[in-house]
Amino acid sequence: MQIQKSVSSVEINLFNLSQAILSSQDYLLSQQYPDGYWCGELESNVTLTAETVLLHKIWGTDTILPLHKVETYLRRQQNEQGGWELFYSDGGEISTSVEAYMALRLLGVSQEDPALIRAKDFILSKGGISKTRIFTKFHLALIGCYDWRGIPSIPPWIILFPNNFFFNIYEMSSWARESTVPLLIVFNEKPVFQIDPVFTLDELYAEGITSVKYILPSNKNWSDIFLILDKIFKWSRKNNLVPFYKKSIQASEQWILNHQQESGDWGGIMPPMINSLIAFRVLNYDVADPCVQRGFEAIDRFSIEDEKTYRVQACVSPVWDTGWALRSLVESGLKPDHQGLVKGGEWLLNQQVLDYGDWAIKNHKGKPGGWSFEFTNRFYPDLDDSGVIVMALHGVKLPDENRKQAAINRCVEWMATMQCKPGGWAAFDVNNDKNWINEIPYGDLKAMIDPNTADITARVLEMLGSCGLEIDGDRVQKALTYLDKEQEADGSWFGRWGVNYIYGTSGVLSALAVIAADTHKPQMEKAINWLVSCQNTDGGWGETCWSYDDPSLKGIGVSTASQTAWALIGLLDTGKALGTFATDAIKRGINYLLASQTIEGTWEEAEFTGTGFPCHFYIRYHLYCHYFPLMALGRYYKLSSQM
Secondary structure, rough: OOOOOOOOOOOOOHHHHHHHHHHHHHHHHOOOOOOOOOOOOOOOOOOHHHHHHHHHHHHHHHHHHHHHHHHHHHHHHOOOOOOOOOOOOOOOOOOHHHHHHHHHHHHHOOOOOHHHHHHHHHHHHOOHHHHHHHHHHHHOOEEEEEEEOOOOOOOHHHHHOOOOOOOOOOHOOHHHHHHHHHHHHHHHHHHOOOOOOOOOOHHOOOOHHHHHOOOOOOOOOOOHHHHHHHHHHHHHHHOOOOOOOHHHHHHHHHHHHHOOOOOOOOOOOOHHHHHHHHHHHOOOOOOOOOHHHHHHHHOOOOOOOEEOOHHHHHHHHOOHHHHHHHHHHHOOOOOOOOHHHHHHHHHHHHHOOOOHHHHOOOOOOOOOOOOOOOOOOOOOHHHHHHHHHHHHHHHHOOOOHHHHHHHHHHHHHHHHHHOOOOOEEEOOOEEOOOOHHHHHHHHHHOOOOEEEEEHHHHHHHEEEEEEEOOOOOOOOHHHHHHHHHHHOOOOOOOOOOOOOOHHHHHHHHHHHHHHHOOOOHHHHHHHHHHHHHHHOOOOOOOOHHHOOOOOHOOOOOOOEEHHHHHHHHHHHHHHHHOOOOOOHHHHHHHHHHHOOOOOOOOOOOOOOEEEEOOOOEEEHHHHEHHHHHHHHHHHHHHHHHHO
């Protein structure tokens, strides 16, 4: 490996760099809320807005929505091809497009409307409704636009399985669990709600409505056993032979009630919120019931209404955004006791989760102490947020440093007990890794489990190394061994929670730089070479979401501010650790950020660089293109004299 040692011909004007940093700091500070936190928009695709319209139609509460603004939003999101996109510039995705079409029909738009004619043509060109995902078909079945025969069964009695049984609801990922339990009620009752206006979507079946086959697709492998089981489950339900049916439904209802947050939501994400409110409707709850009202209020808090549009976020990210904002401001030179940083740090301290959540079902040793992603999510603190928050708090100086350190220590102790058997860390649970669960027909998004991943593992290790923290035993070595096994042949690492290999590689490099530079120099050099090799000619880095579907596209895409910053952070951290920098690549990347900064001190990017479910759900965090570039510029400024 030959890393550049010579001075780069690409020069950086340090005065311009310092001004860019100051401008970026000012912009980010201007985005801080009075309570001390940051929270940017969490943009995804249109399905959650469409499903919110469906939910209100089912409850008969749609009049409380600004319906004309919802329609305007959906129309604006339609692309030139007639469809709606899963992520920016993907050309349109069939399930997303069908749900948008459904929502516009629910809003009273005629199928003869030019926008819907174009949408129909697009949807039919992709195979029509029969080619959509299970959850799209489920939403259509609720209003009689798809037949329940084509929806897979979920036996309600799984809710009764003991926690130590080889399969139980806690073997599902947290997000799948929160979404599935209410569907134990809905899928088994198979409701068809009467709505106004009444319509069908027969025009969206490419094979013709009379030729539709309501069957689950065969995989031609061992997983087809689930198709046989599905037929058995459906037969037993049809003949009222489901064991413990009433008890199962009651247990599911109680689980939903027990898991509703004080803020009214479930799991801090929209799918469980929608599913739980549908379950309440199936159970004939009154619309004025406090649980129903709190649920709708939670959805309303996830919505964004401006002068002309109304849309719904999948989640809100105040803890996550605040942690990264604090880190970027400190690392770019703001004093640790700056008033804004103190306010943000104290706000974070107050968000620490001190309740036993679902993680404790499998983890009998840990005591609570993590942080969650949202304002309130006491059942599901996560390792990624917790690592970021510990590093953020470590960097700021608060009036009560003893309280801060105690909170950090408590969190680290909890995180240590969440290490998975393979050696890494997962997002929300420990040893939630039964791959066969992803093969059940219901789980066609392939996101039913929460195994350990390289990016989360790297976050924990970076936290330990950068903050001078220790955990007991050989946990660090086990984690390093896990990362060694996860490194790709070309030197990169997969990114589960950010797009994609650039995100994963940068995170692991930052971790190795502070905790294992002496023992992992070959791995780091190989990763550096890979990052440098996929730098774009404009000096930036970018990677398309399609790299999840096609790994040959890894590291390939139009340059974005956030992905350029990730690459730079990884290169800068390893350069500092190894004493040898990829100087030319770094300077070209810095110049890209300087050249693309707006006069307001920020950056703009339309691309989605956050990942919910690989291949199926992506996120555009509106603050990613602000705090990550600021962090990269700040780190470069500190290290520039060494290059």
